[in-house]
Amino acid sequence: MVNFEPSEDQQLVRDTVASFAREQIRPAARAADESGEVPEALVQQAWELGLVQSAVPEAFGGYGDTRSAVTSALVCEELAWGDLSIALHVLAPRLATYPVIELGSAAQQQQVLPAYTGERFVAAAAALTEPSFNFDLNECATTAARRNGSIVLNGAKCYVPLAAEAQHTLVYAHGEQGLGAYIVPRDTPGLAVVGREQNMGLKGLATYELQFNDCAVPAENALQGDLRPVLNRMRIASAALAVGVARAASEYAREYAKERKAFGVFIAQKQAIAFMLAEMAIEIDAARLLTWEAAWKLDRGEDATREACLAKRYAATTALKVADNAVQVLGGHGYIRDHLVELFLRNARAFGVLDGLAIA
Amino acid sequence: MIDFELSPAVENARQMIHMMAEQTMRPISREYDEREHEDPTDWHQLMWTMSSQSPVSFGGSKGDKKQGPSEKNLTSCVSIEELSWGDAGLYLSIPNAGLGGAAVAAAGTPEQRTRFLKRFAEGAPKWAGMAITEPGAGSDSAAITSTATRDGDEWVLNGTKIYCTSGHRALEKSEGFVVVWATVDKSAGRNGIKAFVVEHGTPGATVIRVEDKMGIRASDTAAIVFENCRIPFDNLLGNPEVKAQGSEGFKGVMATFDATRPAVAASAIGIGRAAVDFVRDALAKAGVEIRYEAPMHKLTVLERDFMDMEANLQAARLLTWRAAWMMDRGMVNNLEASMCKAKAGLSVTLVTQKAVEILGPLGYSRKLLVEKWMRDAKINDIFEGTQQINLMIVARRILGYSNKDLN
Numbered sequence: 001m002v003n004f005e006p007s008e009d010q011q012l013v014r015d016t017v018a019s020f021a022r023e024q025i026r027p028a029a030r031a032a033d034e035s036g037e038v039p040e041a042l043v044q045q046a047w048e049l050g051l052v053q054s055a056v057p058e059a060f061g062g063y064g065d066t067r068s069a070v071t072s073a074l075v076c077e078e079l080a081w082g083d084l085s086i087a088l089h090v091l092a093p094r095l096a097t098y099p100v101i102e103l104g105s106a107a108q109q110q111q112v113l114p115a116y117t118g119e120r121f122v123a124a125a126a127a128l129t130e131p132s133f134n135f136d137l138n139e140c141a142t143t144a145a146r147r148n149g150s151i152v153l154n155g156a157k158c159y160v161p162l163a164a165e166a167q168h169t170l171v172y173a174h175g176e177q178g179l180g181a182y183i184v185p186r187d188t189p190g191l192a193v194v195g196r197e198q199n200m201g202l203k204g205l206a207t208y209e210l211q212f213n214d215c216a217v218p219a220e221n222a223l224q225g226d227l228r229p230v231l232n233r234m235r236i237a238s239a240a241l242a243v244g245v246a247r248a249a250s251e252y253a254r255e256y257a258k259e260r261k262a263f264g265v266f267i268a269q270k271q272a273i274a275f276m277l278a279e280m281a282i283e284i285d286a287a288r289l290l291t292w293e294a295a296w297k298l299d300r301g302e303d304a305t306r307e308a309c310l311a312k313r314y315a316a317t318t319a320l321k322v323a324d325n326a327v328q329v330l331g332g333h334g335y336i337r338d339h340l341v342e343l344f345l346r347n348a349r350a351f352g353v354l355d356g357l358a359i360a
Numbered sequence: 361m362i363d364f365e366l367s368p369a370v371e372n373a374r375q376m377i378h379m380m381a382e383q384t385m386r387p388i389s390r391e392y393d394e395r396e397h398e399d400p401t402d403w404h405q406l407m408w409t410m411s412s413q414s415p416v417s418f419g420g421s422k423g424d425k426k427q428g429p430s431e432k433n434l435t436s437c438v439s440i441e442e443l444s445w446g447d448a449g450l451y452l453s454i455p456n457a458g459l460g461g462a463a464v465a466a467a468g469t470p471e472q473r474t475r476f477l478k479r480f481a482e483g484a485p486k487w488a489g490m491a492i493t494e495p496g497a498g499s500d501s502a503a504i505t506s507t508a509t510r511d512g513d514e515w516v517l518n519g520t521k522i523y524c525t526s527g528h529r530a531l532e533k534s535e536g537f538v539v540v541w542a543t544v545d546k547s548a549g550r551n552g553i554k555a556f557v558v559e560h561g562t563p564g565a566t567v568i569r570v571e572d573k574m575g576i577r578a579s580d581t582a583a584i585v586f587e588n589c590r591i592p593f594d595n596l597l598g599n600p601e602v603k604a605q606g607s608e609g610f611k612g613v614m615a616t617f618d619a620t621r622p623a624v625a626a627s628a629i630g631i632g633r634a635a636v637d638f639v640r641d642a643l644a645k646a647g648v649e650i651r652y653e654a655p656m657h658k659l660t661v662l663e664r665d666f667m668d669m670e671a672n673l674q675a676a677r678l679l680t681w682r683a684a685w686m687m688d689r690g691m692v693n694n695l696e697a698s699m700c701k702a703k704a705g706l707s708v709t710l711v712t713q714k715a716v717e718i719l720g721p722l723g724y725s726r727k728l729l730v731e732k733w734m735r736d737a738k739i740n741d742i743f744e745g746t747q748q749i750n751l752m753i754v755a756r757r758i759l760g761y762s763n764k765d766l767n
Contacts, residue, residue, distance in 0.1 A: 001363060001365070001366075001367040001431070002363060002364060002365070002366060002367070002370075002431075002434055002681055002685055003361055003362060003363040003685070004362065004681075004682045004685055004686075005361070005362065006361070006362055007361045007362075010362075070362050133657060134655070134657045135655060136654075136655045136657075136658065137653075137655070138653070231653075254758065254759065257759075258759060268755075268759050268761070268766070269761070269765055269766050271752070271755075271766075274751075274752070274755035274759065274766055275748070275751045275752075275755065277755055277758060277759065278702075278751040278752070278754035278755040278758065279751065281699070281754055281758050282679070282699045282702060282703050282754060285679060285682075285699060286675035286676070286678070286679055286703060287675070289675065289678035289679065289682065290671065290674060290675055290678065292362055292364075293364050293674070293678060296362055296363065296364050297364075305652060305653060306652050309652035309653055309667075310652065310667060310670060310671040310674070311671075313667060313668075313671065314671040314672075314675065352656075
C-alpha cells in the first residue's frame with residue numbers, strides 16, 4: 001500500500017542525524033573547505049552515531065541493525081545537508097564494510113569487519129574511478145589477474161577517499177569474469193598512494209590517486225557474487241547526498257531572499273526570485289521521491305538498476321541546477337566565500353562526475 | 361513505512377481500467393479528435409453504465425465526502441492516468457458530476473448535495489460544468505465581473521463565461537447543470553463572489569460557442585452567456601452573506617483545487633506515459649537499447665533524452681501520488697497539490713514534444729497518435745491553474761507568504 005511516511009524508527013534515525021548535521025557538521029563546513037581537513041573530534045562524534053557499525057552483524061562487534069537502503073538514503077541526505085565533504089569522510093568506511101557485509105564470505109567478514117566496530121573511527125575506502133574522461137566501470141583499465149593463488153592488480157585509480165589512512169581499500173578491477181571487487185589491506189606491496197588530490201570542491205575530503213604495480217592479494221580477497229546491488233547502493237547514496245546538498249542550497253537561498261530588500265520589498269516577493277525558489281522545492285522533492293523509490297525497490301531484493309541510475313542522474317542534475325540558482329539568488333554575495341552557496345555549487349558539481357564516493 | 365506498491369484493490373482497479381481504455385478508448389481516439397464537437401454516444405453510455413456499477417470513481421467526485429483515511433484519491437489518480445493513457449479528451453468528456461459536482465460537494469448544504477448530485481446515479485448520462493473564467497478574467501478569478509442580483513426568491517445572473525468544460529453537454533445535451541461564479545457585491549472583492557447552480561434549460565443561459573481547440577477535442581469547451589438568467593434563491597452554494605473577512609463560497613470552491621490539481625496531474629501523466637510507452641516500443645523494435653548504466657561518454661543523445669523523459673514522468677507521478685495520499689489521510693495538501701500539477705503539466709508537455717522529435721516524421725504524422733498526445737498534453741500546463749499560478753502557490757507556501765506578500 002502506497003505510503004510516503006518513513007517508519008518511526010527511520011524518523012528517529014533521521015532526526016538524530018539531522019540534529020547532528022545542524023549542530024555539528026554545518027558549523028564546521030566552511031573551515032573544512034578552507035583547511036582541507038575534517039576535525040578529528042567531529043569525525044569521532046560522527047563515529048559514535050554508529051553510521052558504520054550499525055549495519056555490521058553482532059558477531060563482528062556491530063549492532064546488527066537494519067541495512068535498509070531507504071534508511072541510508074534518509075541518513076545520507078541529512079549528512080550532506082550539513083556538508084558534503086564531512087559526510088563523505090564519516091561515511092567512507094562503509095565503502096569497504098557494506099560490500100563485505102552483503103557479499104563477503106565468513107572469512108572475508110572476519111578479516112575486515114571487526115576493525116570497524118571499535119571505539120574509534122577507522123578509515124576505509126573504495127577505489128573505483130580512474131583518471132580518464134572515458135572511464136567505464138564495466139571496462140576498467142585496472143586489471144586483476146590470477147597468478148599462483150594470488151590476485152595481481154595493475155592500474156591507476158583516483159578520487160579514493162581517505163586512502164592514506166584506510167585499513168582496507170575495496171578495489172574495483174577488471175578480472176577474468178569482468179568487473180570484480182578485491183579487498184586490499186593497508187600497506188600491501190605494490191599499492192602506492194601517489195598523493196592527495198586538489199579539487200574544485202569536496203576540499204575538506206582527503207582524496208588520493210592510487211597506483212597498483214603488481215599489487216598481489218590472496219585469491220580469497222576477491223568478493224564473490226553479483227555486484228549490482230552494491231553498485232546500486234552507491235547510486236542511491238549519490239542521489240540521496242545530492243538531494244541533501246540541493247536542500248541545503250535552496251534553504252540558504254530562501255532565507256536570504258526573505259531578508260534581503262530591493263526596490264522596497266524583500267526579493268522573495270519578486271516573482272523572478274519566488275519562482276526559482278518554488279522550482280527548487282519541487283525538483284528537490286521529485287529527486288527525493290525517485291531516490292526513495294529506487295532504495296525501496298532495492299530493499300525488496302529486486303533489481304533496482306534502472307531506478308537507481310535514473311534517480312542518480314536526476315538528483316545530480318537537480319543539485320547542480322539548484323545550487324547554481326541559489327548562488328544566483330544571492331547575486332554578488334553568493335560569489336563571496338562569506339556565504340556557503342558557492343561551496344554548495346562547487347560541491348554539487350561532483351555529482352555525475354565522480355562515482356564510488358559513498359554507499360547507501 | 362515508505363512503500364510504492366499499489367494495494368491489490370488499487371492495482372486491480374488500475375488493470376481493469378487499463379483494459380477498458382485499451383479496448384474502448386484507443387480505437388476511437390483518432391476518430392473523435394477529428395470529429396470535434398460530435399458525441400461518442402455509445403461510449404458515453406458505456407461509461408455511464410460502468411461508473412454507476414463500479415466501485416471505482418471515474419474521475420469526478422460522487423459527492424460522498426464523509427470518509428476516513430482511504431485510498432479514494434490515490435485510486436482516482438491511478439484510474440485517471442489509465443483513462444488518459446487511453447485518451448485524455450475522451451476522459452474529460454465522461455458523463456459524471458465532474459468539476460461542477462465537486463463544487464457542490466465542497467460548498468453545498470446537505471440538501472443541495474442531494475438535490476443536485478442524486479441525478480448522477482440514475483437515468484441517462486449527465487454532465488456538470490464549472491463556469492469561472494471570463495473573457496477578461498482567467499487565473500485572477502477574483503476579478504470576475506458576472507453579477508448575481510437578488511430579486512425576491514430569485515437570483516438574476518448576467519455575464520459571459522468561457523472555457524467551461526462540458527458546459528454544452530451539461531446545459532443543452534443532458535439534464536445537468538453548471539456552477540457559475542458571480543459577484544453579489546462588486547465593492548466586496550472576492551468576498552462578494554458566490555457560486556450558483558444553473559440548471560440545464562434555464563431561460564437566459566445560452567451556449568453561444570463551443571471552442572475549436574488544439575487538443576482534447578473530444579471534450580466540449582463552452583462559452584455561455586447569461587442574460588437576465590433567473591435561478592431559485594437556494595441555488596446559491598453555501599452562505600449568501602457577504603462577510604468582511606473570508607468568504608466560505610469562494611474559499612470552499614478554491615479548496616476543491618487541492619483535489620482536482622492532482623487529478624489533472626494524473627491525466628497529464630497518462631498522456632505522457634502513452635508517449636513514453638510508444639517511444640520505448642518503437643526503439644525496441646528498431647533494436648535500440650537504453651543502457652542505463654553506461655557512462656556519460658558512451659550515452660547517445662537519444663538515450664539521454666529517453667532517460668530524462670522516463671525520470672521526469674516518474675517524478676511527476678510520485679509527486680502526484682503523494683498529494684493524493686495526503687488527501688486520503690486528511691492532511692492539508694495545498695502545497696503538494698500545486699507542486700505535482702506544476703511538475704506534471706510542464707514535464708508532460710516537454711515529454712510529448714520530445715516523443716515527436718525522437719520519432720521524427722512518424723511522430724509528426726497524423727497516422728500515429730503521438731502528435732495528438734503532444735497537442736493533448738499542453739492543456740495540462742494551462743488549466744486548473746497554469747504552471748505559473750501553481751509556482752506562485754508553491755512559492756507562497758514555502759515562504760509563508762500571503763497573496764498580498766507575493767503576487
